[in-house]
Amino acid sequence: MVSASPPIAEPQSTGRRADARKRRLIGVGRRLGARIVAALVMIWAVATLTFFLVHALPGNPVQVQYETLLSHGVPPAQALKETRIIYGFVSHEPVVNQYGSYLWQLLHLNLGQSISYSGVSVSHLVLAAAPWTVILVLSGLVVSFLLGVLAGAVAAVRRTSKLGDLLSISGSLLHGIPQFVMAVLLAYVFTTLLPVFPFGAPYDITVIPGWNLAYIGSLVSHAVLPVFAYALSSYGGWMLSMKSSVVSVLGDDFVLAAELRGLKPLTQLRYVARNALLPLFTVFALSIGFMFGGSIFIEDVFDYPGLGHLLLSSISARDYPLMSGTFLLITVAVILSNLLADLLYTFIDPRVRGQAS
Amino acid sequence: MLRTPGRVAGVVIIVGFAVMGLIGPWIYPHNLPVNANAIYAGPSLAHPLGTDFEGTDVLALLVTGARYVLLSALIAGLVAVVVGTTIGLVAGYLRGLTDLGLSRFTDFALTVPGIPLLVVLSTVYRFTSPYMMGVVLGLTGWGGLARAVRSQALSLRERPYLEAARGLGLPLRHILWRELLPNIAPYVAMNLLLAVIGSIYAETGLFFLGVLPAQVNNWGVMLNLAVFSAGAIGSPQALTYLLAPLVSILLLTLGIVLLLDAVDEIFNPRLRTL
Numbered sequence: 249m250v251s252a253s254p255p256i257a258e259p260q261s262t263g264r265r266a267d268a269r270k271r272r273l274i275g276v277g278r279r280l281g282a283r284i285v286a287a288l289v290m291i292w293a294v295a296t297l298t299f300f301l302v303h304a305l306p307g308n309p310v311q312v313q314y315e316t317l318l319s320h321g322v323p324p325a326q327a328l329k330e331t332r333i334i335y336g337f338v339s340h341e342p343v344v345n346q347y348g349s350y351l352w353q354l355l356h357l358n359l360g361q362s363i364s365y366s367g368v369s370v371s372h373l374v375l376a377a378a379p380w381t382v383i384l385v386l387s388g389l390v391v392s393f394l395l396g397v398l399a400g401a402v403a404a405v406r407r408t409s410k411l412g413d414l415l416s417i418s419g420s421l422l423h424g425i426p427q428f429v430m431a432v433l434l435a436y437v438f439t440t441l442l443p444v445f446p447f448g449a450p451y452d453i454t455v456i457p458g459w460n461l462a463y464i465g466s467l468v469s470h471a472v473l474p475v476f477a478y479a480l481s482s483y484g485g486w487m488l489s490m491k492s493s494v495v496s497v498l499g500d501d502f503v504l505a506a507e508l509r510g511l512k513p514l515t516q517l518r519y520v521a522r523n524a525l526l527p528l529f530t531v532f533a534l535s536i537g538f539m540f541g542g543s544i545f546i547e548d549v550f551d552y553p554g555l556g557h558l559l560l561s562s563i564s565a566r567d568y569p570l571m572s573g574t575f576l577l578i579t580v581a582v583i584l585s586n587l588l589a590d591l592l593y594t595f596i597d598p599r600v601r602g603q604a605s
Numbered sequence: 606m607l608r609t610p611g612r613v614a615g616v617v618i619i620v621g622f623a624v625m626g627l628i629g630p631w632i633y634p635h636n637l638p639v640n641a642n643a644i645y646a647g648p649s650l651a652h653p654l655g656t657d658f659e660g661t662d663v664l665a666l667l668v669t670g671a672r673y674v675l676l677s678a679l680i681a682g683l684v685a686v687v688v689g690t691t692i693g694l695v696a697g698y699l700r701g702l703t704d705l706g707l708s709r710f711t712d713f714a715l716t717v718p719g720i721p722l723l724v725v726l727s728t729v730y731r732f733t734s735p736y737m738m739g740v741v742l743g744l745t746g747w748g749g750l751a752r753a754v755r756s757q758a759l760s761l762r763e764r765p766y767l768e769a770a771r772g773l774g775l776p777l778r779h780i781l782w783r784e785l786l787p788n789i790a791p792y793v794a795m796n797l798l799l800a801v802i803g804s805i806y807a808e809t810g811l812f813f814l815g816v817l818p819a820q821v822n823n824w825g826v827m828l829n830l831a832v833f834s835a836g837a838i839g840s841p842q843a844l845t846y847l848l849a850p851l852v853s854i855l856l857l858t859l860g861i862v863l864l865l866d867a868v869d870e871i872f873n874p875r876l877r878t879l
Binding site: 290301429542549571 | 712713716717718719720721722724725726727728729802806809810813814815816828832837838839840841844847851854855858859862
């Protein structure tokens with residue numbers, strides 16, 4: 249990626265070059281540090297929000313939990329201890345203490361204990377669900393990104409032809425379709441009207457999970473519809489932004505230079521694509537985060553046991569510790585992906601690195 | 606205006622849905638027409654869009670469901686635009702500590718993923734009223750606009766006419782609303798429409814997920830019942846029942862997008878053809 253962009257400057261002596269590099273490294277380090285601190289503050293803010301959300305729940309579930317334990321014949325001291333294990337705090341203390349206690353538990357990566365899966369820790373459930381979401385999110389994102397970027401580049405280069413028009417229209421049309429509409433449509437068309445793919449669940453229950461072909465095949469065929477539901481509903485965005493990015497790069501001097509130098513069209517396209525892709529990369533990394541939040545619809549329609557599914561089922565089971573834990577993890581995933589996006593951009597775009605110092 | 610059929614179509618679609626929302630509850634003041642003998646009936650004269658799993662007329666469901674969707678989306682759009690524009694203008698114009706605080710707050714609002722937050726909020730509040738739903742949707746959806754308005758205000762504040770306004774000692778209120786706002790008004794108008802689209806998706810999506818109470822009738826509830834209770838995805842006869850709310854959502858969005866185009870062309874002199 250880096251080699252495609254013009255060199256920043258040619259320092260005369262090696263001493264000055266080393267100096268410049270050192271300064272740049274300090275700049276990158278400072279930028280990195282500031283971003284990490286900002287992300288930590290954001291996580292703290294989200295934890296606070298989650299605490300007060302649990303607090304605002306109607307019917308005071310924390311107190312109810314304590315009283316239920318009492319009515320089951322548990323001695324008060326034991327009941328308090330168990331409630332604290334489940335929620336991270338008890339409602340007998342002043343709010344400040346409850347908040348402190350909650351944060352203290354979080355610092356130890358303790359999200360409390362689930363009620364509907366009695367005795368299982370929330371962190372365990374959340375970590376078991378996370379891989380499904382990550383697989384779904386990443387493959388959906390990669391498919392839509394590749395499709396969108398290819399179609400966008402072609403639409404930009406051939407923008408005066410029928411093909412370009414068609415691609416642009418496809419982008420604008422698909423851009424407006426929300427995920428749940430796309431998911432329901434795909435499910436209806438490809439499992440009922442035209443049954444090609446299996447519906448629901450991440451794999452066939454008859455297949456034994458493991459490193460065998462039947463299991464992997466089942467996983468893939470069950471993942472096709474959810475992945476494409478995501479990919480098609482975000483394809484339009486990629487396609488349109490890639491098109492406008494390519495169009496703006498096509499006007500740059502280096503494209504003209506490449507053409508004058510008589511480079512092959514394919515080489516020219518490579519130059520253009522590399523530069524046009526740059527702004528899309530940040531959006532790409534940012535959307536990893538947003539997909540954690542947005543995968544709820546697709547997981548719900550296709551019964552995919554990821555984080556969104558867990559959040560929804562915790563709500564219908566009134567399992568509030570599980571709900572707040574899942575919400576917190578989804579949000580932290582967003583924050584971390586944003587941080588990653590930022591750092592990634594620093595590394596792939598030399599101009600940002602230069603500005604840092 | 607009349608030369609471009611797209612805009613006319615957009616206006617027609619939006620007016621059509623608005624009429625639906627206004628008079629829908631009048632046409633069916635009491636119970637919706639239910640025909641227990643015709644479950645999952647196909648389109649016919651009596652039921653132009655067929656019937657659902659209980660034999661309820663789908664068109665009636667669609668028409669009566671429009672009001673909630675439109676009303677809350679409109680309110681959400683207005684709330685998001687008012688909050689986003691105010692925060693953006695104040696942060697961008699005042700700069701300094703105010704800007705720092707408001708920008709961090711905006712970052713926070715942008716980071717917390719909207720749908721999971723709304724899902725969790727739905728356990729705290731019951732959104733039976735479209736007004737309440739609209740306000741909450743608006744309060745979760747202003748971040749992007751605030752950030753964009755802030756950057757515009759940052760550049761506008763250095764213009765000579767604003768320097769003049771400051772020199773004249775005009776009050777802050779006047780500068781923000783009389784001097785800055787008119788300059789970004791077209792942008793804000795476009796964002797109102799975008800916010801309305803976003804709110805339509807978010808609220809129908811929430812009702813579709815089934816985390817909100819289903820006592821009210823709207824398109825999201827229709828879809829939820831169709832997919833999760835009636836198993837419409839598995840039955841080929843449910844075609845019109847399943848498609849009716851989906852197509853309505855898409856059609857309404859299309860109408861707003863076409864209107865957005867029109868607004869863009871009216872305000873953007875570079876795109877003006879006349």
